Amino acid sequence: MNEKFAEKIFNAVVKSHVNIYREMYVKKADLDATNDYWKNASSLFINMSEAEKEIFFNVLEQVTIDAISGVFGVLDDSSTLEGENINIDVTVDGEMNEMGLQDSFLLFVENYKKAVCQ
Secondary structure (H helix, E strand, C coil), X not given: CHHHXXXXXXXXXXXXXXXXXXXXXXXXXXXXXXXHHHHHHHHHHHCCCHHHHHHHHHHHXXXXXXXXXXXXXXXXXXXXXXXXXXXXCCEECCEECCCCHHHHHHHHHHHHHHHHHC
């Protein structure tokens, strides 16, 4: 069950959010805002080569994967919150996680990346 959940999280969060950023940057939607963050981000992106832009999106993808992994680690109790001892029980479709959400997610990502690179 965790593998299917991991795939759904990957698609709904990782792929979806990277695609949103890709559209914003490539199509320059919302990049003409007066917000200093977007001005700086737009300037950085516009001055990148095509290869650097792909690296940029790969970095965004990896940061998102790492963030999800970190949250899953806390939920699985394989990672702790500083100064806290919180017991969290997570079920997926009513079933306890045998492998753990973090391990399942990272295994899915590893297999996905292997399949994409072939």
